[in-house]
Amino acid sequence: MKIQQEKISDFNKKELENHKDNFDFLASNLTKNGHNLDTILSKLSEFQVAIPSWALGAGGTRFGRFGFYGEPSNLEEKIDDVGILHSLTQTAGAVSLHIPWDIPSDYAAIKQKADALNIKFDAVNSNTFQDQLGAKESYKYGSLSNVSKAVREQAIQHNLDVIKIGDKLGSKALTVWLADGSCFPGQNNFQTAFQNTQDSLIDIYKGLPEDWKMLVEYKPYEPNFYSTVIQDWGASLMLANGCGEKAYTLVDLGHHLPNSNIEQIVSILQLKGKLGGFHFNDSKYGDDDLTVGSIKPYALFLIFNELVYGMQNNPQNPDLAWMIDASHNVKDPLEDLIQSLEAIQEAYAKALLIDQDALREAQLNNDVVKCQEILQGAYRTDVRPLLEKARINAGAVINPINAYRALGVREQLIKERGKNTVATGL
Ligand code: PSV
Numbered sequence: 001m002k003i004q005q006e007k008i009s010d011f012n013k014k015e016l017e018n019h020k021d022n023f024d025f026l027a028s029n030l031t032k033n034g035h036n037l038d039t040i041l042s043k044l045s046e047f048q049v050a051i052p053s054w055a056l057g058a059g060g061t062r063f064g065r066f067g068f069y070g071e072p073s074n075l076e077e078k079i080d081d082v083g084i085l086h087s088l089t090q091t092a093g094a095v096s097l098h099i100p101w102d103i104p105s106d107y108a109a110i111k112q113k114a115d116a117l118n119i120k121f122d123a124v125n126s127n128t129f130q131d132q133l134g135a136k137e138s139y140k141y142g143s144l145s146n147v148s149k150a151v152r153e154q155a156i157q158h159n160l161d162v163i164k165i166g167d168k169l170g171s172k173a174l175t176v177w178l179a180d181g182s183c184f185p186g187q188n189n190f191q192t193a194f195q196n197t198q199d200s201l202i203d204i205y206k207g208l209p210e211d212w213k214m215l216v217e218y219k220p221y222e223p224n225f226y227s228t229v230i231q232d233w234g235a236s237l238m239l240a241n242g243c244g245e246k247a248y249t250l251v252d253l254g255h256h257l258p259n260s261n262i263e264q265i266v267s268i269l270q271l272k273g274k275l276g277g278f279h280f281n282d283s284k285y286g287d288d289d290l291t292v293g294s295i296k297p298y299a300l301f302l303i304f305n306e307l308v309y310g311m312q313n314n315p316q317n318p319d320l321a322w323m324i325d326a327s328h329n330v331k332d333p334l335e336d337l338i339q340s341l342e343a344i345q346e347a348y349a350k351a352l353l354i355d356q357d358a359l360r361e362a363q364l365n366n367d368v369v370k371c372q373e374i375l376q377g378a379y380r381t382d383v384r385p386l387l388e389k390a391r392i393n394a395g396a397v398i399n400p401i402n403a404y405r406a407l408g409v410r411e412q413l414i415k416e417r418g419k420n421t422v423a424t425g426l
């Protein structure tokens with residue numbers, strides 16, 4: 001299914017008047033306060049977030065999976081779904097593939113499809129957390145960290161193969177997330193596991209094309225529940241530094257112990273030029289992979305405050321690979337992703353409203369109250385009309401969820417694909 005541009009224009013006509021009233025009110029307030037709306041609007045339009053190929057079907061939990069009708073059953077259909085999201089929002093101009101869930105059978109055809117929908121291939125993700133049918137070695141006791149050289153070699157080779165696949169599609173980064181760790185004290189020698197991981201990552205790093213990055217993702221627990229080899233940003237940064245300048249740390253919002261100060265982690269990594277990628281989601285307890293901004297929108301805003309500061313003040317840090325990493329059991333996955341995209345844009349827009357000079361001055365004067373007023377003033381601004389305007393400018397719809405429902409996208413997908421399709425992924 002492809003959403004025609006005229007359907008978007010028709011839909012916008014109905015909501016334009018309402019949008020205009022809200023936008024004019026906000027625009028006049030922001031302009032009075034010295035904001036340059038054109039700059040903010042163009043930053044919002046430029047901000048593109050990759051959709052992970054595994055979030056387009058219903059996610060499961062270890063207690064079961066409730067499928068969603070009309071799920072994409074192959075890579076072509078997944079790209080179509082990203083195309084739908086991108087037409088409605090114009091903020092989802094990339095897809096992030098997970099290998100081997102999404103190995104293209106026809107590279108030229110997949111590339112052509114993605115090009116036609118204006119979708120780029122962002123970081124490719126390797127998978128050494130599941131055994132593949134027919135694989136010689138098992139990852140039950142780890143992959144890059146395994147005590148067995150044969151297992152490590154298989155996992156290294158998989159990552160090198162993933163790079164080759166990504167290269168054919170135009171990706172420029174490999175994301176490595178390891179489930180490696182231990183479930184019980186004494187099961188692993190921490191130092192051996194870490195050193196094996198470092199050595200394996202170096203071997204993968206040697207296979208990176210010149211213009212590629214390697215992104216090392218950390219996570220404190222799950223599926224291992226006593227220790228994880230790359231448990232936090234410190235471990236990730238050490239491993240990245242041990243590989244070289246093309247290796248970076250990747251922050252996934254759900255991969256922190258409760259109450260971790262993620263904005264501080266993000267800030268310091270940017271200072272050191274070592275923040276390479278970012279996975280968005282939200283959580284109440286652990287790596288819950290809920291819709292971005294659904295639980296802790298203020299925390300997301302504070303993180304964006306640091307990201308914006310870094311983008312403006314840390315030229316030593318490269319452009320980041322942005323991706324949504326969420327998937328769950330109860331919502332229509334496309335509606336969920338639309339909500340996540342909106343929450344990301346909203347947090348970004350609010351962060352762009354922070355008067356950085358005034359904040360700096362208040363910090364230098366130790367005016368703690370003023371600092372809080374500045375941050376919360378920006379956070380309390382209802383920026384939704386700005387997001388709508390950015391979407392109109394980019395040729396997207398004013399209200400993507402309304403449009404998705406009014407256009408009967410899911411119904412159409414069910415008609416085309418049937419009720420019993422299952423997307424590859426978790
Ligand atoms: C692991 O929890 C993770 O965050 C990694 O990024 C994986 O690639 C992704 O989720 C899907 O399993």
Ligand code: MN
Pocket residue numbers: 177217252279325
């Ligand atoms: Mn992740």
